[in-house]
Each structure stands twice: as structure tokens, then as C-alpha cells.
Amino acid sequence: MMTTLAGKVALVTGGSRGIGAAIAKRLAHDGAAVALTYTSSSQKADEVVRDIEAAGGKALAIRADSADVEAVKNAVAETVNTFGRLDILVNNAGVGALAPIDQFLIEEFDRLVAVNIKGVFVATQEAVRHMGEGGRIIMIGSGSSDSMPFAGGSIYALTKGAIASFTRGLARDLGARGITVNNIQPGPIDTDMNPADGDFAAAMTKITALGRYGQCDEIAGMVSYLASPEAAFVTGANLKIDGGFTA
Numbered sequence: 001m002m003t004t005l006a007g008k009v010a011l012v013t014g015g016s017r018g019i020g021a022a023i024a025k026r027l028a029h030d031g032a033a034v035a036l037t038y039t040s041s042s043q044k045a046d047e048v049v050r051d052i053e054a055a056g057g058k059a060l061a062i063r064a065d066s067a068d069v070e071a072v073k074n075a076v077a078e079t080v081n082t083f084g085r086l087d088i089l090v091n092n093a094g095v096g097a098l099a100p101i102d103q104f105l106i107e108e109f110d111r112l113v114a115v116n117i118k119g120v121f122v123a124t125q126e127a128v129r130h131m132g133e134g135g136r137i138i139m140i141g142s143g144s145s146d147s148m149p150f151a152g153g154s155i156y157a158l159t160k161g162a163i164a165s166f167t168r169g170l171a172r173d174l175g176a177r178g179i180t181v182n183n184i185q186p187g188p189i190d191t192d193m194n195p196a197d198g199d200f201a202a203a204m205t206k207i208t209a210l211g212r213y214g215q216c217d218e219i220a221g222m223v224s225y226l227a228s229p230e231a232a233f234v235t236g237a238n239l240k241i242d243g244g245f246t247a
């Protein structure tokens with residue numbers, strides 16, 4: 001266990017699997033008490049909590065669909081009620097869908113916007129009500145907001161582009177309070193959403209400068225830096241970590 005974030009409290013949305021689980025464990029390793037949300041993977045969320053507690057940390061799993069405004073508000077409230085404060089919000093929960101624009105279902109569009117945009121807005125609005133000087137808002141956006149190298153991803157890119165813009169505007173809103181806002185834009189990362197042995201993997205790897213997928217821990221490392229006191233002068237930044245996918 002490190003002490004960089006000792007005494008701090010973090011909330012990671014979508015922390016039961018993939019990138020979010022790695023972020024939750026890393027922030028706990030850095031010394032923060034960590035709450036994480038999930039929708040259906042309760043066993044996996046409990047495993048993340050157990051892993052953190054076994055390493056000497058504090059964690060809490062909360063079922064909260066990011067598309068459900070009241071559930072997101074309750075998740076922030078439960079985090080503060082349990083751990084007494086909130087210093088770091090990682091807006092990681094996100095969903096993807098691929099389809100040509102003339103076949104993209106309106107219901108799917110609404111789901112992507114509800115989770116990837118509205119859920120981020122609600123969590124952020126609630127969280128900053130509890131944050132003071134040194135607070136951190138960290139988005140997990142996507143390199144696809146700058147570059148979409150294949151057809152069918154336009155609506156996913158639309159939602160992640162909104163997060164990049166939100167990050168810049170929000171940094172202006174919160175700068176005077178000493179709260180930083182940054183957006184991490186991963187390239188292909190090996191998770192259930194985008195497995196390194198999946199249908200798209202070969203094409204993705206081919207256009208990535210380093211010729212491989214990224215690992216969840218590599219994203220968690222960048223979150224750890226942005227959450228730390230060392231990153232106090234970094235705000236409004238859209239930071240790529242993509243192995244040269246968009247180079």
C-alpha cells in the first residue's frame with residue numbers, strides 16, 4: 001500500500017470489471033478508500049472489494065446503473081455517508097454499440113447517451129457538491145473522439161467526443177475551486193468490451209504503432225497520476241494513452 005492518496009475517498013463508476021476494476025484497485029493501492037458501481041456483475045464487484053480489503057484497503061460496491069439518475073445520486077450519497085467525504089470521481093462506466101448509421105436503433109442511441117453522457121453529467125454534478133480544494137474529476141473517454149478508423153462507430157465516437165468537450169468546459173467551471181478535470185482517452189484495451197482476441201483485434205493491432213493492445217493496469221497508472229497531488233496543475237486535458245493508435 002502507498003500513501004499518496006491516504007485519507008482520500010474515490011468513487012469509480014463501472015468498477016466491477018475491466019478498466020474500472022483496475023482503477024479501483026490502483027486507487028486503493030495508493031491509499032484511497034474506494035466506492036465502485038456496477039449494474040449486473042455483483043460477484044465481480046464483490047471480488048474487487050475483497051481484493052482491496054485483503055490488501056489492507058477500504059472498499060464498497062454499489063449497484064447503480066449510470067443511466068438511472070436517482071441511482072447515480074444515491075451512489076454518490078452512499079459513498080459520502082460510508083467514507084465521510086469524496087475527493088476523486090472517475091467516470092469510467094461506458095457502453096459501446098456498432099452499427100451503420102442507417103441501421104442504428106434509436107433505443108441504442110438513447111442508451112449510449114444515457115450512460116456515456118448523461119450518467120457522467122449527473123455523477124459529476126453530485127460529486128462536486130462534496131468536493132473541495134484538491135478534488136479530482138477523471139473521465140475515461142476514448143481515442144475514438146479524435147479518430148474513428150472504421151465504419152459503424154459514429155455514435156460511440158459522438159458520446160466520447162461530448163466527454164472531451166465537457167472536460168474542457170468543466171475545467172473552467174471548477175478551476176477556481178481547485179478541482180481539476182481531465183479526460184483519459186484510451187486506445188484498444190484488452191477487456192470484455194474489446195477483447196484482444198476478438199473479431200476486431202487484428203485490425204486494431206495493425207494500426208496501433210506499438211502493435212499490441214493496452215492493459216487495464218496501464219490506464220489505471222495514468223488515473224493514479226491524475227489523482228495524485230503531483231498532477232495539481234493538469235486540468236482541462238484530453239490525454240491519449242493508445243499505443244500510437246491515433247498517431
Ligand SMILES: NC(=O)c1ccc[n+]([C@@H]2O[C@H](COP(=O)([O-])OP(=O)(O)OC[C@H]3O[C@@H](n4cnc5c(N)ncnc54)[C@H](OP(=O)(O)O)[C@@H]3O)[C@@H](O)[C@H]2O)c1
Nearest residue numbers: 014016017018019038039040041066094189191192193194
Ligand atoms: N476497452 C477499450 O478498448 C476501451 C477503449 C477506449 C475507451 N474505453 C472506455 O473505458 C471504459 C471502460 O471500458 P471497459 O473496456 O473496461 O468495459 P467493460 O469491460 O465492458 O466493463 C464495463 C464496466 O462498466 C460497468 N457498467 C456497464 N454499464 C454500466 C452502467 N450502465 N452503469 C454502471 N456501470 C456500468 C460494468 O459493470 P456490469 O458488468 O455490472 O454492468 C463493468 O464494470 C468505458 O467508458 C469505455 O468506453 C474502453
